[in-house]
Amino acid sequence: MFRRRLTLVLSLFASIVVFAALLAAASLAVSERQVLRGRVASDIATGFIQLSAQKQRLRTWVAQVQLGVKVDDGARAELQSAMQGTLQRLKVLTVQAMELDSGSFAVDEYRRRSAALATLEESIAELGRTAAKAQAQVTGRGLLLGQDSLLLARVFDMADDGEMRMLIAENIAREGAAVQRERAAADTTLAWVRWLWLGAAAVLAGATLIAAVYFGRALRYPLLQLNEGAQALQSGKLSHRIPLVGHDEFASVAQSVNALAAELEQHRERESVQRQRLEDLVAARTAELADALASLRKVDSQRRRLFADISHELRTPTTVIRGEAEITLRGIDKPASEYREALGRIVSTARQLGAVIDDLLAMARSDMDGLSLVREAVDMDELAADALAQVSATATRLGLRLGPPPASTGQHIVSGDSLRLRQLLGVLLDNATRYSRPGGQVTLMVESEADSAGHTSAVQVVVSDDGIGIPPDELGRVFERRFRGTAARQHSPDGSGLGLSIARALADAHGGQLQLHSTKAGTRAVLRLPLASQALIGGSLV
Template sequence: MKIRNKLLVSHGALAVCVAVICAFMLVALETTDRNRRRMADSYESLRQLNELNSDSNRMAEQISELLSIGLSNRREVTEVSRTLLARLEGVRDQLRDDIATAASDAARQRDAEMLEWIEVILDRTVRLADIGTRMADLVADGRIEEARRIYVVQVEDGLDDEISDLLRSATAADEARVLDAIDRWDRQTELLRALAISTVVLGTGLAVGAALVMDRLVSRPIEALARAVDDLGQGRVTRPRPAPGGDELGRLATRFDQMARAIARQQGDLRTARDSLMVQVAERTASLSQRTSQLEAANARLTRLNDTRTQFFADVSHELRTPLTAIRGQAEVALRQPQATVADLRQTLSQITRRSGQMGRLVDDLLFLARSEAGAIAFAFRDTMMQEVLAEVMMDAALLTRQRDVTISVTQPSGPIVLRADPDRLRQAIVIVLDNAISHAPDGTAVTLDLDEAGGRIRLAVSDRGPGFTEDEAARVFERFYRGHSRGARGGAGLGLPIARWLLEQHGGAIAIARTEPGARVEITLPPGGAQGGAAWTS
C-alpha cells in the first residue's frame, strides 16, 4: 500500500471511531428516554395508589359513621365503594394491558407483581363494601350493637388494616421503582458525560496518532532499514528488523527482511540441531543411569533374598538336626546297654519325647509360617470378651508352669472389655508371649499380666523378672529365627514372637518391648471392636 493510501485509511479509521461514538450516544439517549417514560409511569402508578389509599380510608370512615349518624350517609357509603371499585378495576385493566405490551421481562414481572396486589386489594374492597351494606341493614333494623361488633372485628381490626397494609406495600414497591428509575437516569447522565469526555480525548488522540503515523511512514522505516543493514554487516541478525509494507520503502524493507530471515533461519536450524543432539545425549545418559540404578537395586534385592533363603535353610537344618542328633545319640546309647534298667530306659524315652516335642513345635511353627505366607490362615472374628480369653490363657499357663517354680498374677478391670477378634488366634498370640516370659523368669518369681482399657485402646502388659533384653535384642526380637543371648534360659527357634506379632496385626493390634531391663515388659495393644484380617505373612 502506498503512502497516500495509508493516509486515507488512517482518516477513514478516525471517521469510523467518531461514527461509533455517535452511535453510542444515540443509544444512550434512547435509553435515557426509556428511563424517563418508565419514571413517568411509576409516578402515575404512585399517584393512583395514593388516590386508592385515600378512597379506602374515606370508605372506612363512611362505614364507621353508620354507627354514629345512622342511615343518613348510606348513600355516601355506596358511592364511595363504587368509586373505589371502579378505580381499582381501571388500574387492574391498565396493568393487564401493560403486561401484554411490556418491552422486557423485568417490566412484565414488575407489572405482574403489582397486578397481584391490585387483585387482592380489589377482593378485600369488595368484601369491605359487602360488610358496609350488611352494617347498614343491621342499623336499619335497629341492631346497632351487632353492627358495631362487625365493624370492630371485621373492619377496624381486619379488612381496613389489611387493605392499608397492601396499599402501603404497593406504594413502597412503586417508590422503589421510582428511585430505581432516578438512579438509572443518573447513571445514564454519567455515561453521557463520560462519552463526551471520551470523544474529546479520542479525537485528540487520533489527531496526534495521525501525526505520528505520518512520521513513521517516512523517517522511521528509513532509520530502521539503516539499523538493519548495520546489524547485518556486523553479523547480528536477531535484532528487530523493519516491518514489511506495501509502499516503496516497504517493498525494499521486505526484500531486505527476507534475506535477513533466510540467514537467521539457517543459524536457527544449526542451533536447533545442536540443542537436539545435546538433549538426546542427556536423555540417553539419564536413561542409562536410571537403568543402572534399577539393575543395582534389583541385584541388591536378589542378593538379600538369596542370603535370607540361605540363612533360612541353615537355621531350619540346624534346628532340626540338633534334636535329631540328640534323639539318635540317646537311642544308640540305650541300645549299647543291654543291661539298662527300666529307669534308664524311661529317662532315655523322656529325653527323646522332649526332643521330639521340640521338633514338633518347630515343624508346627514352620507350617504356620508357610500357611500364613500363602494366605491360608483363616480367622473367625466375633465379639469376644477379653477376660474370657485370659481365663483360657491361664488354663494353658498351668501346663507351662508345671515344671517351674513360677507364679502368674493377673490384674484386670471388673467391667467387661469386648473386642472383635478370633479368640483362638488371640489366645495363641498371648500364650506365646506368656510362655516366653515364663521360660526366662527366675524360679521363685512371678509373671504378671496387666489388662486395662484407656485412650481408646486395649492394653495387655506381660512382665517378668528375667534378664530382660538388650537394646539390640529389643530392636530385632520380632525378626524370624532371631535368638537373643541375654535371655538364655531356654533356646528356641526364634519364631514365637514373630508369629505372635503377625497374629496381633491381623487383629489390628501391635506388640512392642516396653521395658528391656531389669526384667522384660511386653505390651500388646488392640483396638476395641477389633479388625477382620487374614492377610499373608510379612516379615
C-alpha cells in the first residue's frame, strides 16, 4: 500500500516537472520571439535613420561640388553604395518582421514599409544619377555652370521638401513608435512569464511540502522501529521483536526481521550448547595433554640430568685409571710390588666405575634422591686413605702435593654405603685438585665432633686446598646443578657443574651435611656425617 501511494506521489511530481518543462519551453519560445520582434523593429528604425544621414552626406557632397570645392570622386559612389545597402537591409528586416508577426496589423505594416521602400529606392536612384551628372560636368568643364547648378539644387530641394524627405521622416516616426510598442509588449510578456513561473514554483513548493510532511509522518514511526530493531540485533539482543502490524511494506519487512531474529536466537542456543560441550571436551583433552606434557618434561629433565651425571661421573674414575697407568708406565722399570699396587688401585677404581655405571643406569628410572643405600659400618679413616691414593696420580700429573693420609683410629665409624661415600670423597678431592694451582697442596683430614655433653656424635671430614677459591657472590650457588663460577670456567673449562650437587645429594642421603668455606687463599669442604651406632660398629668394617 505504501509503495502504491509513493508511486502515485512520484508520478504526480513527475507530471508537474514535465509540465514545468513544457511551460518553460513555451515561455522561452514566446520570450525569444518577442525579443526578436523588438530587435527587428529597432533595426528598422535605425536603418531609416542611417538612410536619412547618408542622404544628408550626399547633399553635402553635391553642395561642395556646386561651390567648386575639390572633392573625393569615390565618396559619391561610396555614399550611393551605402544607401543601397541600407535600403536592401531594410527590405530584409521588413520581410523578417512580417514572418515574426503574421497578424492583420503586421500585413498592413508590411505593405506600408514596402511602398515606402520602393519610393525611396526610386528617389535614391534619381539622386544618384543627378550626383553623377554633376560630377561629370565638373570633371569636364572644371566648374558647374549656373543652369546645371540650379537644376541639381532643384532636384535635392524637391527631394528634401517633397516626397523623399517626408517619407523618411514618417517612417522614422512610425518605426520609433513600433519600437516602443514592441518594448511594451516585451515587458508585458516578461511580466507574464515571471508570474507564471512564480505560480508554478509556488505550486511545486506547496506540493513538495505537503508530500514531505505526509511521507515524513508516514515514514518516521516505522523507520524508527526498524532502526531500533536493527540496533538491537546488532547489539546481540535476539529476543527483541519489531512491533509493526498491518499489510504495508514496513510491516512485511518487520515480520521478516522478526523471523530472522527468532531463527538466529535458536541458532545461538544450539551453538551455545555445542560450544559448552566442545569447551568441556577441550578442557578434558587439555588436562590430559598437560599431564602428558608434564610427564614428558619430567622424563626429559631426568634424561638430561642423567646424561650430565653420566658425563661427570664417568670422567673421574676414568681419569684415575688413566693416571695410574701413565705413572706406572712412566720412567724406569719398577718392582713387581709397585705394579701390583697400581693394578690393585686400577681394579678398585674400575670396580668403583662399574658401580657408578650401575647407579647411573638406575638413575635412568629414578632421581638421585630415590637411590637406595646399602648401609653398613664404614671406617672413614680407611676410606679417606683410599680416596687419597686414588687421586694421587692426578695430583702428581698436575704438580700438586697431597697431605698425609689420616691415621687409622678406629673411632670414625659411620653408617653408610661405602661406594657412595667413596664417590662423595672422590668428588671433593677431584674439585680440590682440579681448581688448585701447580705447586699447591691438597689435604684431607678426618676429625671427631663432640656434642654439648662432650660425647662424640659425628665425624667431620675436611678437604682443604690453596687453589683459586670461590667468590662470595657465587658461594651460595655452587651446589646448583650445572652452575660453574667465572673463575672456575676460566681455570678448568671441561667441568660440568654437577659434582658438588651430587656430593650434597649423597651427603643428605646419609643424613649428613656438606658445607663450603672459601677465601682467596683456598677452599675448605666440610662433610659432617652422624656417628654409627654401637650395634653397627660391632659388625664388620669396610
